[in-house]
Amino acid sequence: MIPILRNQRPIRRTRGTFRQGVDSSHGHFQRKSTVNASEVDPTDLHATATHEYALGSFSPGDAVYRGAKGYFNVWKPSVELSSEFSSSQLWIIAGDDQLNTIEVGWQVYKDRYKDDFPHLFIRWTRDGHASTGCDNLQCPGFVQISSSVVVGGSLSASISQTNGPQYEMQVMVFWDRGTDAWWLNVNGQFVGYWPNSLFTILKGGAFRVDWGGDILNSETGGRHTQTDMGSGDFPQFTWQRAAYIRSLQTVTSTPEQVFVDVPIDALKGIWGNGRCYKVNTWQDSSSPSDWRT
Numbered sequence: 001m002i003p004i005l006r007n008q009r010p011i012r013r014t015r016g017t018f019r020q021g022v023d024s025s026h027g028h029f030q031r032k033s034t035v036n037a038s039e040v041d042p043t044d045l046h047a048t049a050t051h052e053y054a055l056g057s058f059s060p061g062d063a064v065y066r067g068a069k070g071y072f073n074v075w076k077p078s079v080e081l082s083s084e085f086s087s088s089q090l091w092i093i094a095g096d097d098q099l100n101t102i103e104v105g106w107q108v109y110k111d112r113y114k115d116d117f118p119h120l121f122i123r124w125t126r127d128g129h130a131s132t133g134c135d136n137l138q139c140p141g142f143v144q145i146s147s148s149v150v151v152g153g154s155l156s157a158s159i160s161q162t163n164g165p166q167y168e169m170q171v172m173v174f175w176d177r178g179t180d181a182w183w184l185n186v187n188g189q190f191v192g193y194w195p196n197s198l199f200t201i202l203k204g205g206a207f208r209v210d211w212g213g214d215i216l217n218s219e220t221g222g223r224h225t226q227t228d229m230g231s232g233d234f235p236q237f238t239w240q241r242a243a244y245i246r247s248l249q250t251v252t253s254t255p256e257q258v259f260v261d262v263p264i265d266a267l268k269g270i271w272g273n274g275r276c277y278k279v280n281t282w283q284d285s286s287s288p289s290d291w292r293t
Helices: none
Strands: 005-007 018-022 037-039 051-058 067-073 086-094 100-108 119-125 166-176 181-186 189-195 208-216 243-251 259-261 268-271 277-283
Touching (some): 051 277, 067 086, 086 166, 086 243, 100 166, 166 243, 208 243, 208 277
Parallel strands (some): 037 268
Antiparallel strands (some): 005 166, 018 243, 018 277, 051 208, 051 268, 086 100, 181 189, 243 259
8 A cells, every 4th residue: 555645625835737637528629728738749759659648748948857746636547448557647758769768657557457446656768668667666677665655556545536535646756866866755755766877868867857647549449448547537627526736846957956846837738639638737816826737
């Protein structure tokens, strides 16, 4: 089991949430306004034939990042086939042709976990998954040190409820100079680390950080999957219905390595299939400093 934070009301000290969702009818969706939004470019890092994404991407200029953070509310999305999955996660990214990534979040994937509940998952690669990296602990790489927060552990006791309590998982990944490793912290507990020696380009820091959803679309029978992303509701619904990721932060590459808030106008919304999956950003009008996505 993994300790989870409970959030019953909107949090006023928030710096960003994006909300994601799915149109269960697959085709009767009217376009909603989003911030810096675009259909995904075929050359985008996330564009593949079977994966579909809806995410908020942050990569201003030549900045380099040493980590990222966010609070994810946890849901139990409907996944059509046991061989398909649905996840809510962050990506720490460096490189193009030789893609280096660290990914962390929650995932529903019956073939892997043998149930329909969300689980904590991680993923890494240094060559775009051509021959290196894996999910969870399926290959050498990530070193787990925690005995209480387990990679692949179930979140079955902490599922958010529509118009009810929201259960959150805080995810923080950062590079530590002293150990020369990328550390994973979940809800204030250190889970383990990726040695920096695993990576090539990411050794020098990340140039892009994404927060969002990812589903696998098998296109069974030539049609789009019915698999949900996030809660299964579109992002224009309230924070108690749509999946969200809030309080987005990145780690600076300065010697102090501080966590800083991600500016709302610097996030770019990207999705591959706007009829089915989408994100938007939202700012709480009652307080200019409080915003959600």
